[in-house]
Every structure is written in structure tokens, then in C-alpha cells.
Amino acid sequence: MAKFEKANSIGEWLDQRLAIETLKKVMNTEYWIPKNINFLWAMGMVLAATFGILVVSGIFLLMYYKPDTALAFDSVNYTTMTEVGYGWLWRHIHGVGASLVFLVIYIHMFTGIYYGSYKRGRELIWLSGMGLFVAFSAEAFSGYMLPWGQMSYWAGMVITNLFSGGSLEAYGLVEWIRGDYVPADAFLTRFFMLHVFLLPLVIIGLIVLHFGTLRIPHVNNQDGEEFDYAEAAELYKAGKVKESKVIPFSPVFLSKDVFVMGVYFILFFYLVFYHFEFAMDPVNFDPADGLKTPAHIYPEWYFLWSYEILRPFSKDLGLVLFAISQVIFFMLPFLDRSPNVAPASRRGLFKYWFWILLIDVIVLTFMGKLPPTDALFANIGLVAAVLFFVLWIALPFITKSEKKL
Amino acid sequence: MGKDVKGRRDFIGMALGGFTALGGIGALYAMKRSWDPLPSVKAAGFTTVDLSAAEENVLSVEKWRGKPIFVLKKSADMKKDPRDVVVGSDHFHxxxxxxxxxxxxxxxxxxxxxxxxxxxxxxxxxSGHEIFGPPPSPLEIPPFKIDGTTLVLGEAGPEYKKMLDAGLTV
Structure with missing residues (x-):
């Protein structure tokens, strides 16, 4: 039996048994964040907070949801929306949250690309972050199935059909994923399981890993500057706060995060209360019908850029390019051959590469929403899709030729 | 730690690892099977369609395995095709x-x-051949068996197998 002294406070009592003082130092007061950053560094905590809100609103939606093809549509659109007290609030928060979480993920990703925060020891931060992007995509797709409206059904049909692999005609695999010949009851219940249990578990695990990968290389700063964290931390602890290049995560950095979150949540709740309809496709307010296709099928806005890569090509080529576009971002730390960790503006050709990529993805997003029947837009989509791959092929060459800063 | 002690601990570790791997493979198989379509789903995979009531050039849509099935009785002015289902003297798409x-x-x-x-x-x-736009292949023919004037969907009869072998559908 270890020896325990009598504790004089609850804090001391807990510290003796759980070492909470040490924990607080490691996680908060002596976890050092560089000073030379801007509001874009707050996106991580904004995402964590949005995920928290999605979990809470999801718990309340779960209370009345019925994962059954005969009952699901009414349990959402009738019971939750009209009978449950404030049920509409949880649903609008959940829908708006799912949309905004992708907006912030994209900002977070492109911030990382701009400042080179994915290399020289930070590869795992990038890879675990991309893992989160994929897990969130699967979470969004599985959640989209649950109201069992027309868009749920047909999105489920089209996306699971992708697994037939075009000319490989692997319909057995498609039927295995669905548990039926078409999306039906078995399909709805398994996607329900994925959405409310397995995928959130994976996401939480990946968030912990993502935080863990930050620990040793530390967060990047606006100049990609390398410095001695131990030395900077000593300065801060010695009271030379001005001279030190770092601040503690909590309470100093977190208070900046909270300010950005405040601005973000004004937008968030403005959308929840006044413009929730952007996250609620009207077509999905028709119950699922396997014998009637909606006139124009399109995914939610955050999947449009990769959907547009699928469209302009023949079926097989489209599928292959779509598959590549889904994983190519994982390769970024290895395709960038430059030794420089610096903002794109100081990296020669990479500056243009970054902005062209960003604009290209935005163009793909807009073209993905338009019906493909218009020849002009179809051609713009084709050019943008080809440009996307040209950029990735060019990346190793233009970064290799980059001058060392 | 003595060499002997380490060796004995390693054996326990390897024994555990071996059985865990074996159990893991078994569990993976069980998981795969749990995702398979249920027997009741498979059993409901047959639909019979009565062709005797069909009218020429009027499309009727049946439901088979949750998918729409086109049945179209061809009129005399419509081209015959090796993909047609022939019942007596009538041609059906x-x-x-x-x-x-x-x-x-x-x-x-x-x-x-x-x-x-x-x-x-x-x-x-x-006849279901693609004649314009992005479709890469003709409309697929479901497995069928002709039984008098009824069509059993989901069962591959000799006429269907012939089409399949001839590469007229997938």
C-alpha cells in the first residue's frame, strides 16, 4: 500500500490519487504554443467545439429516431420536427453543424498547405488529419442516409454503386455492402450503426491521435521558424513573457481560441435560426422511392469537387480518377520535395501552385452543382478536373526546383 | 531477468498471440457473414410476371429485388433483336x-x-441498346426463365444463359 498524507483540499486529494497537477501542466499550462500565429490557428479548437455540438444534438435526435425503412422518414420529419419539444432545434443544429464542420475542415487543411505545416516532423499531423477528413466524410454520408428521403436513397444507390468498380462489375461486393440488392432495411440499419457508434468512435480516436502528433513537433508558426521550445518556455516561466516566443496553451492561447469561436458561433447560430434551409435539401423531404429517380442528383456541397472529377470522364476512367482524388491529399508531405517550411508566398512557384489548387477546387465545386447538360459548364468542369491532376503531377517537380530559404 | 525466465515469458506471449490470431481470423469471417444479405432477402429475390396481358408498345414496370424492371411488348413495326424475350410469336423487351x-x-x-x-x-x-449520351453499355437483362406465358425473374433459364454466353448482357 502506497503512503498517503491527509489532504487539505479536494484538489490536493485528487492530486494525490490522479496527479492532476502534472496532468494540468502537461496538457495546459506548460503545453507551449508559438506567439507568431493568427486566427487561422484557432480552427482546430473550432472543429473540436463543432464536433462536440454535433455529438450533443445527435444524442437528442437519437432519442426519437427509428432505423426502419417504414418508420425512419416520419420519425424525423413528423415526430422530431413537429412533436418533440425543440426537436427542430437539434435537427437544424445537426444539419448546419455537419455542413459547417466541412467548411472549417477545408479552411484548416488549406491553412496547413499554405504554411507548409505537413513536413519536417509534422507528417503525422497531416496524415492523422486526413484520416479525420475521411472519417468525417463517411460520417456525413452515413448520416445523410438516415432521414430516408429521396436524396438519401438515391445518394446511397449511386455511392454504393461506385464499389462495383465500373467494368469490374463487382455487384456481389455492392450487394454485400448493402445487405440487399438495393438500399433497403439492412442497408439503413447498418449505416445507422456506423453513424451513431462505430464512426464516432473512430473519429474520437483519431482526434486523440491528431492532438498527440502535435506534441513533439509543436504547432507551426507564420514563418515556419524553428526555435528552441525549452529555452522559450524557461523565459516565459521566468516572467519574461514579452521576450519569450511562446505562450501556454491554457489559459493564454485558449482565450484567443475562445474569441475566434465566439465569432464563429455567431455565424453558426445565425444559420441555425435563420438559414437552416441551406443544409436541408428540399428533395429529401420526399420519402425514398426506389421506382422514381429525382431529376437531378447531386451531393452536399462539400463533396461536389470530387463528384465533379467523376463526371466528365468515361465510367472507368472517372472511377479511377475519383479514387485517386480521394487519397491524393494524403501524399502531400511526400510529393512536396522542398526542404522549406514557409508560407507559400515565399516559396516561388509553390505560391502559384497553392492558389491555383484552391481556385480549381472551388471551380470544381460550382461545376459539380450544375446540371451536366450545358456544354459550356461541362467543358469548364473537364478542364478543372484535368488541371487538378496536372497540379499534383507537377508538385514534386516545382518543389524540387525550389531554392532553399 | 535470466535468459530462462525471458524464454518462458516469450512462450506465453507467443501462445497468446497465436490463439488471438486464430480467433481473429474466425471473428473476421463471422463479421463478413453478418454483413451478407439475409436468407429472407435472398428468398424474396424472385418475381413472376404474367406476359399474356401485355399490350403492344405500352411499357409496364415491375419490381424485382427493389429495382424497376421494364417489360415492353414489341409491335410489328419495331425491330426484332437477339436480346428479345420470345414467347410464342411475341417479342418482349x-x-x-x-x-x-x-x-x-x-x-x-x-x-x-x-x-x-x-x-x-x-x-x-x-431493345435497350445505348444510342446517345454517356451510358457505356445496353440496359441490363435480369436473369429470367420462361414458364408458359409467365416470366420468372431471378432464375436463370436456358434463354437467359444463351444471351449471357453471347455477351448480350452482363
């Missing part, structure tokens, strides 16, 4: 009514004898 591009349901235009897909503008003729 039978296919899964999902566009082979991305799975939307095409609509039948009786005056032009054509199927038009609203999603991406694909067109098929009355």
Missing part, C-alpha cells in the same frame, strides 16, 4: 430499368420507341 451510366430510371417515349434518361441525357432504343 425485358430489362432492368436503371440507366447503365449512374443508375437513374429512364422514361419510355412510345412515339419514338426510345428510352430517355433525364439525369444526363442518355438514350436507349426499344
Amino acid at each position: 425485358v430489362s432492368i430499368g436503371l440507366c447503365t451510366h449512374l443508375g437513374c430510371i429512364p422514361a419510355y417515349k412510345p412515339t419514338d420507341h426510345k428510352f430517355l434518361c433525364a439525369c444526363h441525357g442518355g438514350e436507349f432504343d426499344a
Whole structure:
């Protein structure tokens, strides 16, 4: 039996048994964040907070949801929306949250690309972050199935059909994923399981890993500057706060995060209360019908850029390019051959590469929403899709030729 | 730690690892099987269609395995095709009514004898051949068996197998 002294406070009592003082130092007061950053560094905590809100609103939606093809549509659109007290609030928060979480993920990703925060020891931060992007995509797709409206059904049909692999005609695999010949009851219940249990578990695990990968290389700063964290931390602890290049995560950095979150949540709740309809496709307010296709099928806005890569090509080529576009971002730390960790503006050709990529993805997003029947837009989509791959092929060459800063 | 002690601990570790791997493989198989379509789903995979009541050039849409099935009795002025289901002297076009591009349901235009897909503008003729737009292949023919004047969908009869062997459908 270890020896325990009598504790004089609850804090001391807990510290003796759980070492909470040490924990607080490691996680908060002596976890050092560089000073030379801007509001874009707050996106991580904004995402964590949005995920928290999605979990809470999801718990309340779960209370009345019925994962059954005969009952699901009414349990959402009738019971939750009209009978449950404030049920509409949880649903609008959940829908708006799912949309905004992708907006912030994209900002977070492109911030990382701009400042080179994915290399020289930070590869795992990038890879675990991309893992989160994929897990969130699967979470969004599985959640989209649950109201069992027309868009749920047909999105489920089209996306699971992708697994037939075009000319490989692997319909057995498609039927295995669905548990039926078409999306039906078995399909709805398994996607329900994925959405409310397995995928959130994976996401939480990946968030912990993502935080863990930050620990040793530390967060990047606006100049990609390398410095001695131990030395900077000593300065801060010695009271030379001005001279030190770092601040503690909590309470100093977190208070900046909270300010950005405040601005973000004004937008968030403005959308929840006044413009929730952007996250609620009207077509999905028709119950699922396997014998009637909606006139124009399109995914939610955050999947449009990769959907547009699928469209302009023949079926097989489209599928292959779509598959590549889904994983190519994982390769970024290895395709960038430059030794420089610096903002794109100081990296020669990479500056243009970054902005062209960003604009290209935005163009793909807009073209993905338009019906493909218009020849002009179809051609713009084709050019943008080809440009996307040209950029990735060019990346190793233009970064290799980059001058060392 | 003595060499002997380490060796004995290693053995326990390896024994545990071996049995865990074995159990893991078994569990993976069980997991795969749990995702398989249920026997009740498989059993419901047959539909019978009575062809005797069909009218010429009028499309009727049946449901088989949750998918729409086109049944179209051809009139005398419509071209015969090796993909036709022949019952007595009547020719029928039978296919899964999902566009082979991305799975939307095409609509039948009786005056032009054509199927038009609203999603991406694909067109098929009355025998299901793709004649315009992005569809990469003809409308698929479901496995069928002719039984008098009824058609059993989901069971592969000799006529279907012949079409399959000839590469007329997948």
C-alpha cells in the first residue's frame, strides 16, 4: 500500500490519487504554443467545439429516431420536427453543424498547405488529419442516409454503386455492402450503426491521435521558424513573457481560441435560426422511392469537387480518377520535395501552385452543382478536373526546383 | 531477468498471440457473414410476371429485388433483336430499368420507341441498346426463365444463359 498524507483540499486529494497537477501542466499550462500565429490557428479548437455540438444534438435526435425503412422518414420529419419539444432545434443544429464542420475542415487543411505545416516532423499531423477528413466524410454520408428521403436513397444507390468498380462489375461486393440488392432495411440499419457508434468512435480516436502528433513537433508558426521550445518556455516561466516566443496553451492561447469561436458561433447560430434551409435539401423531404429517380442528383456541397472529377470522364476512367482524388491529399508531405517550411508566398512557384489548387477546387465545386447538360459548364468542369491532376503531377517537380530559404 | 525466465515469458506471449490470431481470423469471417444479405432477402429475390396481358408498345414496370424492371411488348413495326424475350410469336423487351451510366430510371417515349434518361441525357432504343449520351453499355437483362406465358425473374433459364454466353448482357 502506497503512503498517503491527509489532504487539505479536494484538489490536493485528487492530486494525490490522479496527479492532476502534472496532468494540468502537461496538457495546459506548460503545453507551449508559438506567439507568431493568427486566427487561422484557432480552427482546430473550432472543429473540436463543432464536433462536440454535433455529438450533443445527435444524442437528442437519437432519442426519437427509428432505423426502419417504414418508420425512419416520419420519425424525423413528423415526430422530431413537429412533436418533440425543440426537436427542430437539434435537427437544424445537426444539419448546419455537419455542413459547417466541412467548411472549417477545408479552411484548416488549406491553412496547413499554405504554411507548409505537413513536413519536417509534422507528417503525422497531416496524415492523422486526413484520416479525420475521411472519417468525417463517411460520417456525413452515413448520416445523410438516415432521414430516408429521396436524396438519401438515391445518394446511397449511386455511392454504393461506385464499389462495383465500373467494368469490374463487382455487384456481389455492392450487394454485400448493402445487405440487399438495393438500399433497403439492412442497408439503413447498418449505416445507422456506423453513424451513431462505430464512426464516432473512430473519429474520437483519431482526434486523440491528431492532438498527440502535435506534441513533439509543436504547432507551426507564420514563418515556419524553428526555435528552441525549452529555452522559450524557461523565459516565459521566468516572467519574461514579452521576450519569450511562446505562450501556454491554457489559459493564454485558449482565450484567443475562445474569441475566434465566439465569432464563429455567431455565424453558426445565425444559420441555425435563420438559414437552416441551406443544409436541408428540399428533395429529401420526399420519402425514398426506389421506382422514381429525382431529376437531378447531386451531393452536399462539400463533396461536389470530387463528384465533379467523376463526371466528365468515361465510367472507368472517372472511377479511377475519383479514387485517386480521394487519397491524393494524403501524399502531400511526400510529393512536396522542398526542404522549406514557409508560407507559400515565399516559396516561388509553390505560391502559384497553392492558389491555383484552391481556385480549381472551388471551380470544381460550382461545376459539380450544375446540371451536366450545358456544354459550356461541362467543358469548364473537364478542364478543372484535368488541371487538378496536372497540379499534383507537377508538385514534386516545382518543389524540387525550389531554392532553399 | 535470466535468459530462462525471458524464454518462458516469450512462450506465453507467443501462445497468446497465436490463439488471438486464430480467433481473429474466425471473428473476421463471422463479421463478413453478418454483413451478407439475409436468407429472407435472398428468398424474396424472385418475381413472376404474367406476359399474356401485355399490350403492344405500352411499357409496364415491375419490381424485382427493389429495382424497376421494364417489360415492353414489341409491335410489328419495331425491330426484332437477339436480346428479345420470345414467347410464342411475341417479342418482349425485358430489362432492368436503371440507366447503365449512374443508375437513374429512364422514361419510355412510345412515339419514338426510345428510352430517355433525364439525369444526363442518355438514350436507349426499344431493345435497350445505348444510342446517345454517356451510358457505356445496353440496359441490363435480369436473369429470367420462361414458364408458359409467365416470366420468372431471378432464375436463370436456358434463354437467359444463351444471351449471357453471347455477351448480350452482363
